[in-house]
Amino acid sequence: MKPIDGRGVAAGIMAEVSATAAELRAAGTDPTLAIVVPTRDEATAWYVRSIERAAAKAGVTSRIEQLTDPSGDDVADLLGKLSADPSVHGIICQTPLPEGVRLDEVAAHIAPRKDVDGANPTSLGRLAAGLPTFAPATAAAVLELLHHEVGDLAGARTVVVGRSTVVGKPAALLLLNEHATVTVCHSRTAELAEVCAQADVLVVAVGRAHFIGAEHIKPGAVVIDVGTNPTADGGLAGDVDPAAAESRAGSCTPVPGGVGPVTTALLLRHTVAAARG
């Protein structure tokens, strides 16, 4: 099994983003990503810091908008204000949101041209319709890694496990736009292993550590593991059992070091693209 080098792919994107950011600055535009943080959650803070570090490295300004105990309306109002602010080019909204508030409801207040994580339902609809738009960065990272690893996806028998609005569904729609044959599985799928084992390309985004075993993997398959499940020792575990991937897959993304760094790099690529207009 060949590990897929997410950090290497991310480095390539970061170099390209840095060059674009430098051009923008030379032309008088300071590419800026606003990050709305509606929580004091520690894991969220850790993730936000990792975006800040990557942005600084690429020459993108990050602007943290920390909210304390906001209502859903507070979050929506802030997203609307940032959408109208010409000094902001990209906007993302972190989770968890206040109890009972849905991300896609508040994200409808992010202007589509600044929606660099594709969270506004309009962005998702434009993605489904094949219109130009920003895809959710994690789903875009799946495609970026597959282009790197497989190249042409036309006709590829692909299975996506997980149907979330932020990963599974947009990844499936992006794969369809690339002419793959796409099956979406989830918690209610009967005979999951049998369906997965037909996949030349297997994308897993279920959020359960080591959920995918050898019986789910067709020998030689390309496996993209989107899972980032916290472990007892403070590390991260993927959704795919590494021993199973080792014995069966042709190639597989590691966790950490696979989808994660590419996701962050793509958020920044989307931000400089939004700044360039």
Next chain:
Amino acid sequence: MKPIDGRGVAAGIMAEVSATAAELRAAGTDPTLAIVVPTRDEATAWYVRSIERAAAKAGVTSRIEQLTDPSGDDVADLLGKLSADPSVHGIICQTPLPEGVRLDEVAAHIAPRKDVDGANPTSLGRLAAGLPTFAPATAAAVLELLHHEVGDLAGARTVVVGRSTVVGKPAALLLLNEHATVTVCHSRTAELAEVCAQADVLVVAVGRAHFIGAEHIKPGAVVIDVGTNPTADGGLAGDVDPAAAESRAGSCTPVPGGVGPVTTALLLRHTVAAARG
């Protein structure tokens, strides 16, 4: 093989729509569907007349907005004007559109609450996100017929052939919301017959007369045929070979008399729902 009675299902919906329309009229609201017709195409005119007849039967007012040689902007402006008109509750836009104009681009000017054929990309995104919205009527008709024929779709192995924005993709998204396991196939799919033959539920929307043969149908499968291909004698042929369906399927929608009448009935159901608010 048992034919699936689309006309019977449509009649049930029409009875319900008539009752709601009568209630609305009694309360002083005249439920109104605006139909924008940007073409003199004969097939389109025929379809518009069939909607008018069904609307009249249900007590829904239809308002035909015929345009002659419009530009894309003319169509978009009219859709925006109707969106702002409080006497209009539902809006649909017919095709073909002027050369080079995309339906999903102009349909972005239909207010989502009046978008009874789910043509605005925002409606499609809300559908993908599982938020309340109007689905494209044809895709909704597929689900209506499957609920009638199969009942619970959770875990059902489902294959959708065709990935259009108006049928294939929204039908796949609706099936996912119903917990089916969904595969989307299309012109670039390798081994199409093999993939289709795994389906307990097969939905076909490719627009090629009698394209699906016995080799595509799992014995006993429920088959929904969305195709309406004009025949040399002025009739309609489905995408599924009727002889193949007869010999292999458990049940199948006829063409005509399957998906078509249910689609029209659902446009009207959506219109009275929009009028009720």
